[in-house]
Amino acid sequence: MQKVHGHNACPIRQRGIRTxxxxxxLRKLEGASRRKSFKAGELIFMEGDITTHSxxxxxxxxxxxxxxxxxxxHVIGLxxxxxxxxxxxxxxxxxxxxxxxxxxxxxxxxxxLSSLTAEAPGLERVLFRAALSELEGGHDWILLLRGxxxxxxxxxxxxxxAKRGLQEELGxxxxxxxxxxxxxxxxxxxxxxxxxxxxxxxxxxGVIELPVSRDSREVIVPNLALLAAHAEREQLxxxxxxxxxxxxxxxxxxx
Amino acid sequence: MQKVHGHNACPIRQRGIRTxxxxxxLRKLEGASRRKSFKAGELIFMEGDITTHSxxxxxxxxxxxxxxxxxxxHVIGLxxxxxxxxxxxxxxxxxxxxxxxxxxxxxxxxxxLSSLTAEAPGLERVLFRAALSELEGGHDWILLLRGxxxxxxxxxxxxxxAKRGLQEELGxxxxxxxxxxxxxxxxxxxxxxxxxxxxxxxxxxGVIELPVSRDSREVIVPNLALLAAHAEREQLxxxxxxxxxxxxxxxxxxx
DNA sequence: CGCTTTTTTGACCGGTTTCAACACGGGTGG
DNA sequence: CCACCCGTGTTGAAACCGGTCAAAAAAGCG
Numbered sequence: 001m002q003k004v005h006g007h008n009a010c011p012i013r014q015r016g017i018r019t020x021x022x023x024x025x026l027r028k029l030e031g032a033s034r035r036k037s038f039k040a041g042e043l044i045f046m047e048g049d050i051t052t053h054s055x056x057x058x059x060x061x062x063x064x065x066x067x068x069x070x071x072x073x074h075v076i077g078l079x080x081x082x083x084x085x086x087x088x089x090x091x092x093x094x095x096x097x098x099x100x101x102x103x104x105x106x107x108x109x110x111x112x113l114s115s116l117t118a119e120a121p122g123l124e125r126v127l128f129r130a131a132l133s134e135l136e137g138g139h140d141w142i143l144l145l146r147g148x149x150x151x152x153x154x155x156x157x158x159x160x161x162a163k164r165g166l167q168e169e170l171g172x173x174x175x176x177x178x179x180x181x182x183x184x185x186x187x188x189x190x191x192x193x194x195x196x197x198x199x200x201x202x203x204x205x206g207v208i209e210l211p212v213s214r215d216s217r218e219v220i221v222p223n224l225a226l227l228a229a230h231a232e233r234e235q236l237x238x239x240x241x242x243x244x245x246x247x248x249x250x251x252x253x254x255x
Numbered sequence: 256m257q258k259v260h261g262h263n264a265c266p267i268r269q270r271g272i273r274t275x276x277x278x279x280x281l282r283k284l285e286g287a288s289r290r291k292s293f294k295a296g297e298l299i300f301m302e303g304d305i306t307t308h309s310x311x312x313x314x315x316x317x318x319x320x321x322x323x324x325x326x327x328x329h330v331i332g333l334x335x336x337x338x339x340x341x342x343x344x345x346x347x348x349x350x351x352x353x354x355x356x357x358x359x360x361x362x363x364x365x366x367x368l369s370s371l372t373a374e375a376p377g378l379e380r381v382l383f384r385a386a387l388s389e390l391e392g393g394h395d396w397i398l399l400l401r402g403x404x405x406x407x408x409x410x411x412x413x414x415x416x417a418k419r420g421l422q423e424e425l426g427x428x429x430x431x432x433x434x435x436x437x438x439x440x441x442x443x444x445x446x447x448x449x450x451x452x453x454x455x456x457x458x459x460x461g462v463i464e465l466p467v468s469r470d471s472r473e474v475i476v477p478n479l480a481l482l483a484a485h486a487e488r489e490q491l492x493x494x495x496x497x498x499x500x501x502x503x504x505x506x507x508x509x510x
Numbered sequence: 511c512g513c514t515t516t517t518t519t520g521a522c523c524g525g526t527t528t529c530a531a532c533a534c535g536g537g538t539g540g
Numbered sequence: 541c542c543a544c545c546c547g548t549g550t551t552g553a554a555a556c557c558g559g560t561c562a563a564a565a566a567a568g569c570g
Contacts (some may be wrong), residue, residue, distance in 0.1 A: 029554090030512095069403070081564080094391060125344065131386065131387060132344060195517095232324055319530080405525075436549060438551095446526070449525090449527075455550075471549060515566100520564095523555100523559085525557090525559095528553100529554085530552085531552080532549105533551090534547105
């Protein structure tokens with residue numbers, strides 16, 4: 001009897017995909033998928049490359065970048081575990097992808113996906129939705145970047161990280177920034193100096209803590225609600241009111 | 256013999272759609288479509304509404320707005336004739352739509368569209384592409400808004416209008432702004448005063464002319480290439496070099 | 511322990527915002 | 541017909557924010 005998965009295949013966990021496929025189709029999909037590991041900084045694909053796979057983030061953070069007409073490379077999006085990088089229907093990549101941290105991906109060949117689309121009409125719709133939520137994320141991010149001060153951008157960025165898949169602790173959150181100051185600056189459309197200034201400001205205000213220890217990438221958020229408040233409106237003296245903010249994390253969630 | 260169209264149905268001109276449908280299907284689609292007229296300022300649908308139709312802009316300009324968490328309403332996109340507002344696969348509207356000018360739309364009920372999708376598998380893909388290009392537009396717009404000065408934003412905005420469906424004249428273009436200064440400011444993420452200042456600056460530089468006449472919304476662009484140049488890089492004294500700029504107009508084109 | 515790279519901090523400058531006043535046009539009603 | 545008013549757009553002056561330049565401090569690395 002043959003093994004169901006290749007030795008480096010990976011199970012598809014996305015709820016949306018599982019529900020529109022039969023057992024056989026799911027097995028076929030998983031059989032064709034391959035687990036791939038990247039070390040921080042490694043390139044996954046480049047802008048302009050022919051699209052060959054769709055990817056699902058298993059662990060780590062993926063960074064999407066694009067070359068601006070002026071030649072500068074800008075970070076335009078981040079993807080976290082369970083996010084689906086849906087290359088379907090795009091013949092060429094419209095941005096580059098790079099491992100921001102050590103990264104594990106599930107790579108699904110496009111041929112597999114499109115042959116499955118033929119069999120399972122529902123699948124196309126699922127992928128469609130994934131791309132659409134990606135679109136919505138873009139809109140939200142536009143709104144975030146436009147009227148917001150540098151302070152709010154940094155706060156918003158940290159809130160995003162605090163929310164998505166990182167070690168939680170009692171009351172607060174502690175995590176490691178997946179991006180350097182330069183990359184954060186690029187992502188937020190500001191300079192590294194400003195990023196640095198805003199973060200020390202937040203530290204002074206008690207919104208975050210920066211353990212003096214080794215890495216300058218360690219961040220502790222003692223009070224997530226307070227951080228969220230600062231992301232919405234600059235400075236609120238009090239001990240935070242609850243907030244039901246619309247996250248609007250700019251990343252594509254699998255359907 | 257029965258009339259093919261209802262008296263207020265409208266012909267579907269989109270090339271992409273026509274090629275994936277049979278005669279019968281096309282007739283069905285057109286038969287279900289309805290031409291709707293709106294006066295400037297009228298609301299078409301609201302953020303959060305249940306999605307009931309897809310729309311194609313026949314004439315005029317449509318304005319997409321969204322409420323920012325801070326309560327402010329922001330213009331996040333514009334749509335011009337032949338653009339497709341593709342509500343498919345979204346159960347709820349994610350932004351409000353309003354007539355920026357007097358407006359004519361072709362409204363297509365979603366049921367019609369989804370029943371056709373079942374018959375014509377290619378249609379789903381066409382709509383998918385439409386949404387995708389919308390997505391790409393969003394990315395481009397993010398890039399445009401980030402590094403650019405207020406001057407470049409206004410120039411880019413005017414170039415967008417000059418390109419999309421407005422009266423052309425020999426050599427130059429003359430058109431009426433579909434948005435008030437306040438709306439332009441909101442769209443570009445700057446203040447009305449700045450919009451005003453940049454426009455007078457452009458006038459001084461000879462990039463645009465503002466007929467003293469009644470409406471302060473009349474704009475003449477004597478030299479489109481010059482305008483494009485100013486949208487890319489601030490001030491270029493000379494009499495414009497040709498430009499093959501990546502338009503990146505943020506609006507969704509029908510496939 | 512030196513070296514490089516990254517991050518932080520400071521001083522300065524320019525563009526935008528902000529606040530405020532004014533101009534223009536189009537209504538309304540006397 | 542004109543005075544008045546209100547909304548929209550323009551213009552001016554000062555404050556602020558973030559960018560740029562420069563240098564010091566901290567962290568990584570041999």
